[in-house]
Amino acid sequence: MTSIFTHEFNTPIYKGKTSFNTGLYINGKFVEGSDKNTIDVINPATGKIITKVAEATSKDVDVAVAAAHKAFETTWGLNMGGAGRSRLLAKLAQLMEDHQQELAALEALDNGKTFTWAMDVDTTFAIDTIRYYAGWADKIHGQVVETDERKLSYTRHEPIGVVGQIIPWNFPLLMMSWKLGPALATGNCIVMKPSEFTPLTAIRMSELIHEAGFPPGTFNLLTGYGNTVGAAISSHMKIDKVAFTGSTLVGRKIMEAAAKSNLKDITLELGGKSPNIIFNDADVDQAVNWAAHGIYWNHGQACCAGSRIFVQSGIYDEFLSKFTEKTRSLKVGDPFDLDSYQGPQVSQLQYDRIMEYIQSGKDQGATVHLGGDRVGTEGFYINPTIFTDTTPDMKIVQEEIFGPVGVVIKFEDEEDVIRQANDTVFGLAAAVFSQNITRALTTAHRLKAGTAWVNCVNQLHANVPFGGFKQSGIGRELGEYALHK
Numbered sequence: 041m042t043s044i045f046t047h048e049f050n051t052p053i054y055k056g057k058t059s060f061n062t063g064l065y066i067n068g069k070f071v072e073g074s075d076k077n078t079i080d081v082i083n084p085a086t087g088k089i090i091t092k093v094a095e096a097t098s099k100d101v102d103v104a105v106a107a108a109h110k111a112f113e114t115t116w117g118l119n120m121g122g123a124g125r126s127r128l129l130a131k132l133a134q135l136m137e138d139h140q141q142e143l144a145a146l147e148a149l150d151n152g153k154t155f156t157w158a159m160d161v162d163t164t165f166a167i168d169t170i171r172y173y174a175g176w177a178d179k180i181h182g183q184v185v186e187t188d189e190r191k192l193s194y195t196r197h198e199p200i201g202v203v204g205q206i207i208p209w210n211f212p213l214l215m216m217s218w219k220l221g222p223a224l225a226t227g228n229c230i231v232m233k234p235s236e237f238t239p240l241t242a243i244r245m246s247e248l249i250h251e252a253g254f255p256p257g258t259f260n261l262l263t264g265y266g267n268t269v270g271a272a273i274s275s276h277m278k279i280d281k282v283a284f285t286g287s288t289l290v291g292r293k294i295m296e297a298a299a300k301s302n303l304k305d306i307t308l309e310l311g312g313k314s315p316n317i318i319f320n321d322a323d324v325d326q327a328v329n330w331a332a333h334g335i336y337w338n339h340g341q342a343c344c345a346g347s348r349i350f351v352q353s354g355i356y357d358e359f360l361s362k363f364t365e366k367t368r369s370l371k372v373g374d375p376f377d378l379d380s381y382q383g384p385q386v387s388q389l390q391y392d393r394i395m396e397y398i399q400s401g402k403d404q405g406a407t408v409h410l411g412g413d414r415v416g417t418e419g420f421y422i423n424p425t426i427f428t429d430t431t432p433d434m435k436i437v438q439e440e441i442f443g444p445v446g447v448v449i450k451f452e453d454e455e456d457v458i459r460q461a462n463d464t465v466f467g468l469a470a471a472v473f474s475q476n477i478t479r480a481l482t483t484a485h486r487l488k489a490g491t492a493w494v495n496c497v498n499q500l501h502a503n504v505p506f507g508g509f510k511q512s513g514i515g516r517e518l519g520e521y522a523l524h525k
């Protein structure tokens with residue numbers, strides 16, 4: 041028997057109730073996992089169990105894939121026109137909006153992000169994304185190509201089939217929407233695995249997908265572990281594509297599994313070590329605010345986090361002093377407190393990883409300019425941390441920390457900073473701060489990054505493609521680009 045999770049939020053910022061089934065969602069029904077095991081879901085603010093959810097196995101993957109294939113052949117795929125798909129996606133967006141506060145509260149409870157950001161960013165952007173792809177669903181056509189005066193050819197944009205989607209814990213609902221939107225708009229059926237750490241909004245979304253009226257089997261949700269369910273999805277012979285967001289390490293495994301099984305198509309949105317470049321002629325106060333947002337927002341748990349802050353020598357001291365003050369002012373605390381900027385890291389595992397990076401920075405001779413320690417005695421809270429006196433070879437300069445830890449590095453001129461900024465295996469995002477538009481754009485164009493922001497950071501929109509160069513990924517999400525792969 042599957043269980044129902046009921047929770048009453050009685051917090052300063054949100055009061056309300058949620059109640060939903062914690063089973064796997066397969067073929068339009070909530071069911072137990074084939075082994076009847078469960079996974080504990082932990083509250084990162086306390087380290088205590090919130091609830092248990094069903095644990096899927098590779099057998100459940102087979103059942104979900106069969107259901108998805110049946111839906112693809114009968115009620116979805118080429119059998120449901122674009123207008124029908126559009127209507128259902130629009131209905132889903134409306135249901136998400138009707139339950140926005142509940143979804144934001146669940147995200148804050150499960151992930152540790154603040155309720156305020158979950159409302160203003162995660163849920164709002166997720167709703168926008170589903171609505172945006174609802175708009176596309178009936179506007180997807182191929183081309184007519186005249187080959188000579190008497191002949192023409194035409195192309196058709198057909199769905200791929202059954203797609204596996206593996207999503208991470210840092211933006212659970214948002215990453216779900218980035219993957220759901222284009223896949224459903226183009227007529228594919230889905231077998232999705234959320235992160236074992238943050239499954240709650242994905243499960244609640246399964247109920248909303250059901251309520252919206254998507255035919256059984258169109259969308260299936262399997263809560264489970266990466267090395268069982270994730271691996272079974274990426275090596276499945278009847279899954280036609282896998283879309284993944286997560287670490288570069290696992291991205292590599294997925295690509296290998298795809299190659300070794302049925303050569304399925306892949307989209308990978310992986311790690312980053314984004315440079316944030318601040319020239320002498322930047323508006324320093326503006327750059328300080330954006331730099332803080334770039335690295336500390338979502339507790340540094342963002343693929344595009346501006347974790348390497350390069351500051352030109354003429355303003356280095358002024359910047360560092362103001363950036364230190366700004367960092368000191370950010371309140372770390374309960375995700376449901378009105379004035380919290382930063383909540384806990386998502387898990388004990390992630391907390392330990394970040395602390396190990398902080399220790400490695402110290403061991404390799406960098407200076408902890410600010411922070412570097414835990415906050416409080418329970419939960420996974422870490423003080424926003426600034427490192428200085430780094431060298432290019434240090435782990436904290438080269439590797440993705442995925443925590444509120446930034447390195448501030450002095451540079452001399454444009455050539456110097458472009459060389460340093462591009463000295464990374466990653467290439468997801470970058471930012472440039474300068475009042476000189478020519479310098480800003482010239483620098484932005486020379487950075488090997490999928491996205492380069494000028495005088496701002498983290499500006500992502502449903503209609504703008506996003507994805508990485510180098511080991512930050514393959515393919516693009518969002519915008520029209522996401523419809524083509």
Ligand SMILES: NC(=O)C1=CN([C@@H]2O[C@H](COP(=O)(O)OP(=O)(O)OC[C@H]3O[C@@H](n4cnc5c(N)ncnc54)[C@H](OP(=O)(O)O)[C@@H]3O)[C@@H](O)[C@H]2O)C=CC1
Nearest residue numbers: 207208234235236265266270271286287290310343440442
């Ligand atoms: N680009 C991004 O947005 C993200 C980057 N990361 C980076 O990865 C680091 C490690 O975080 P972590 O949570 O371990 O990231 P992972 O890459 O392990 O997790 C992302 C997703 O992949 C799943 N997964 C794990 N192993 C496999 C596998 N063998 N086959 C298929 N799917 C699998 C996970 O499942 P499970 O539920 O078992 O964990 C989860 O759903 C972070 O510190 C950060 O640097 C992490 C998350 C997001």
Ligand SMILES: CCCCCC/C=C/C(=O)O
Nearest residue numbers: 210285342343344498500
């Ligand atoms: C303003 C919205 C920012 C969204 C960031 C999305 C990041 C994705 C990732 O970490 O994979």
